[in-house]
Amino acid sequence: MSLSSATPVRILGLIPARYASTRFPGKPLIDIHGKSMIQRVYEQASTSATLSEVAVATDDERIRAHVEGFGGKVIMTANTHQSGTDRCAEAARQLPGFDVVINIQGDEPYIDSRQIDLLGQCFSDPKTELATLVKIINSTEELHNVNSPKVILNTLSEALYFSRTPIPYLRDKEGDAWLSEHTFYKHIGVYGYRADILEAITKLPVSLLEKAESLEQLRWLENGYKIKVAVTDIETKAIDTPEDLKAVLKQNK
Known part of the structure; x- marks a missing residue:
């Protein structure tokens, strides 16, 4: 696939989230001043001027129910993925039509949307x-x-x-x-990938x-x-x- 610089690039923001964690089980659902970590990440990402859509990619029903509970979009993925990149790839296949995918870290509750925008701007170059x-x-x-x-x-x-x-x-x-x-x-450690x-x-x-x-x-x-x-x-x-x-x-x- 080649991107045309004259055509607006459609960018999907994906937030990989898993419940199991050796150092901190249940981390996406921990409370941070009245909101879960995953909700804070989702809301911060949603303020990005670059993203066409934001979704959480998870393999856990507890996370799915929670994200849908605050009105977020969630994609269910397999529980065998070894990295956030692999999880993003499966989720992206379920949401076709995007030129670029940005993998947003699910453990940075106060991520600055300007970082996401800066990363997205890299794809204004079709190469x-x-x-x-x-x-x-x-x-x-x-x-x-x-x-x-x-x-x-x-x-x-x-x-x-x-x-x-x-x-x-x-x-x-x-x-x-x-x-x-x-x-x-x-x-x-935030990545953007051409689809x-x-x-x-x-x-x-x-x-x-x-x-x-x-x-x-x-x-x-x-x-x-x-x-x-x-x-x-x-x-x-x-x-x-x-x-x-x-x-x-x-x-x-």
């Missing part, structure tokens, strides 16, 4: 296959945090590589001086680089797909554990 966001790293601690993937870009604002270690390595420079010598980027590309990447086997770094986007790069990158200065807090929830509740009183 864009995949897209994601990055943010400039401002602290040495963050630079060396293995839980915060880093990205290097080419001159076309496309991702060259993602790694849990700082990249590039600055030879002959002291580690605490790296930030003054080079601009480093961290990955903000046909989303279908194609879910058929790829797990790659060697993906196994090494435990980063699924490396599978796409290793198979020759291009990931467009937009730089944002916005970052919202994800809730992965009960401790994260306490911090978010305190921050957003």
Whole structure:
């Protein structure tokens, strides 16, 4: 499929949500100042000027009932998916007619719709296959945090590589001086996929680089797909554990 720059791009926002979680079971339904997390994500996404439609993709009846209860759209998917990307692909097949799918993290209750809009704008270029966001790293601690993937870009604002270690390595420079010598980027984990590309990447086997770094986007790069990158200065807090929830509740009183 090729997109014409003269034709408006129809973008579907999907929020993958599952009840089972090793670190925080039932996370989508936790209460955050009177609303569930999934409702807050849905409502934030719905304010995006870029999205034509928003839906939750889940395999759990409790989540389905809750989303329909607050008036949201929900798509039921299989319970065997290994990633949000795979779940989005199945949901997108049930909602045909969209040019682009944006995978919105279901654990960021205060996600800023400007991030979604920025990602959607990447697809105004009909050559864009995949897209994601990055943010400039401002602290040495963050630079060396293995839980915060880093990205290097080419001159076309496309991702060259993602790694849990700082990249590039600055030879002959002291580690605490790296930030003054080079601009480093961290990955903000929201993805956009052209609809046909989303279908194609879910058929790829797990790659060697993906196994090494435990980063699924490396599978796409290793198979020759291009990931467009937009730089944002916005970052919202994800809730992965009960401790994260306490911090978010305190921050957003």
